[in-house]
Amino acid sequence: MIYKNFQDIKLSALGFGTMRLPVDASGQIDQAEVDKMIDYAMANGINYYDTAYPYMNSKSEISVGKALSRYPRESYYLADKYPGHQNTKGASVLDPKAVFEDQLEKCGVEYFDFYLMHNINENSLRFYCGEDTSYFDYFLEQKRNGRIKHLGFSCHADMPGLKQFMEMFGEHMEFCQIQLNYLDWTLQKAKEKVEYLNSLNMPIWVMEPVRGGKLSKLGEAYESRMRELRPEESTSAWAFRWLQTVPQPTVVLSGMTYYPQVVDNIKTFSEEKPLNEEEIAILYDAADKFAKLVPCTACRYCCDGCPAGLDIPNLISLHNDLLMGYNVNIPIRYGAFDDDKRADSCIGCGQCTNACPQSIKVPEVLADFAEKMSKLDDWDSICRTRNAIAAEMLAKK
Numbered sequence: 001m002i003y004k005n006f007q008d009i010k011l012s013a014l015g016f017g018t019m020r021l022p023v024d025a026s027g028q029i030d031q032a033e034v035d036k037m038i039d040y041a042m043a044n045g046i047n048y049y050d051t052a053y054p055y056m057n058s059k060s061e062i063s064v065g066k067a068l069s070r071y072p073r074e075s076y077y078l079a080d081k082y083p084g085h086q087n088t089k090g091a092s093v094l095d096p097k098a099v100f101e102d103q104l105e106k107c108g109v110e111y112f113d114f115y116l117m118h119n120i121n122e123n124s125l126r127f128y129c130g131e132d133t134s135y136f137d138y139f140l141e142q143k144r145n146g147r148i149k150h151l152g153f154s155c156h157a158d159m160p161g162l163k164q165f166m167e168m169f170g171e172h173m174e175f176c177q178i179q180l181n182y183l184d185w186t187l188q189k190a191k192e193k194v195e196y197l198n199s200l201n202m203p204i205w206v207m208e209p210v211r212g213g214k215l216s217k218l219g220e221a222y223e224s225r226m227r228e229l230r231p232e233e234s235t236s237a238w239a240f241r242w243l244q245t246v247p248q249p250t251v252v253l254s255g256m257t258y259y260p261q262v263v264d265n266i267k268t269f270s271e272e273k274p275l276n277e278e279e280i281a282i283l284y285d286a287a288d289k290f291a292k293l294v295p296c297t298a299c300r301y302c303c304d305g306c307p308a309g310l311d312i313p314n315l316i317s318l319h320n321d322l323l324m325g326y327n328v329n330i331p332i333r334y335g336a337f338d339d340d341k342r343a344d345s346c347i348g349c350g351q352c353t354n355a356c357p358q359s360i361k362v363p364e365v366l367a368d369f370a371e372k373m374s375k376l377d378d379w380d381s382i383c384r385t386r387n388a389i390a391a392e393m394l395a396k397k
C-alpha cells in the first residue's frame with residue numbers, strides 16, 4: 001500500500017468509501033460481506049474509512065462502525081461528515097449536537113479522526129456560509145475537546161463557491177475533498193480547483209475517482225486498446241493511474257461494493273504506475289464521449305425527498321445509456337419500472353435539483369427522457385405486451 005504523509009500521520013493513499021456497500025436480496029446491508037471486505041482492507045494496509053450521515057439510508061455508519069469495532073481504535077482512521085444541507089431527515093438533521101452525538105453512537109466510537117462539512121455546493125452554501133454559523137462553532141468546540149482530530153470539508157461547488165467557503169472557514173480547514181477524475185478534470189473544472197488548493201497548500205482528498213463506476217466501463221473499443229498497453233490492469237485501475245499523474249492528492253476514496261473490487265483497488269495502490277501521454281490521450285478521448293452525458297454519480301441524495309418516489313439515479317442512468325446509443329435492452333429495462341415510477345411521473349417540484357451536489361436539473365432531464373422514450377416504437381409495444389401479460393396473470397388469479 002502506498003502511504004501519504006498528512007501532518008504527523010501516514011494515511012493509506014486508498015481510502016475505503018462506504019456510500020455503496022453491498023446489500024443482500026432484501027436490500028439490507030450485507031454485514032458479513034462488509035466485514036469480509038474490511039478485513040481484507042485492514043490486512044492489506046487501508047487505514048482510512050469514510051462514512052456519512054445519509055449514506056445507505058443512514059445505515060452506513062452503523063455497518064462500518066460494527067466492522068471496525070473488531071479492531072483496536074488506534075489501528076484505523078475514521079471520517080464522518082456533518083450534513084449541513086441535506087434532505088435526509090428534515091430540519092432536526094441540522095442540529096449539529098444531535099447529529100454529532102448520534103454519529104458517534106452509531107459508529108460506536110468516542111471520537112472521529114476526520115470530520116467534514118459535507119457537500120458544499122451552490123445550494124448548501126446558503127446554509128454553510130449563511131448568517132448563522134453557530135453550527136461551525138460547535139464543531140470547533142468538539143475539536144478542542146478532542147472528539148474531532150482533524151476538520152475538513154467536501155466540496156462539489158464551482159470555483160466561486162469553493163473560494164467563498166475557503167474565505168470564510170479556510171483558516172480552520174485542514175483538508176478539502178473534491179470530485180476528481182479525468183472526466184471532471186475539465187467538465188467540473190477540477191483542474192482549476194486542484195491548482196487553487198495546491199496554491200494554498202491545502203491537502204486534497206479525492207472522491208468519485210471512477211465517477212460512481214461510470215469510468216470503469218468504457219466500451220470494448222477503448223478497453224481492447226487499454227488491455228494491449230496494460231494487460232494486467234482493469235479499466236478502473238486506469239482511472240486511478242490517471243490520478244497518479246495529478247500533483248498532490250493525499251487520500252483517494254473509492255466507494256467499494258464488491259470484494260473483488262477491494263482486491264483490485266488494493267493491487268492498484270500497491271505501487272505508483274502513472275499513465276504516460278499516449279495512455280492519457282485514450283482516456284481523454286473516452287471522456288469526450290462521456291461529456292454529453294448527465295453527470296449523475298448515483299449518490300441518491302435526491303431520492304428521499306422525491307414526492308413521486310422515483311428512483312432518480314437509475315432513470316438518469318438509463319437516459320445516459322440511451323444517449324450512448326439505442327439498444328434493445330433500454331425499453332426492456334424501462335418497462336421494468338412500475339407505471340407510476342417512470343420518467344413521465346415526475347411532477348417537476350424541483351426538490352431533487354436543490355439536493356443534487358452536481359446541480360443536475362433533474363426535472364428537465366426526466367422530461368427529455370420521457371419524451372425520447374415515448375417516441376420509441378418498440379418501447380410502446382413492449383409496454384403493451386407487458387401490460388397484457390400482467391392483465392392476463394391478474395385474470396388467472
Ligand code: SF4
Nearest residue numbers: 306346347349350352
Ligand atoms: S422534480 Fe420530479 S424527480 Fe425531482 S423530486 Fe420532484 S417529482 Fe421527484
Ligand code: SF4
Nearest residue numbers: 296297299300302356
Ligand atoms: S441526480 Fe444528483 S443527487 Fe440524484 S443521484 Fe444523481 S448526482 Fe446524486
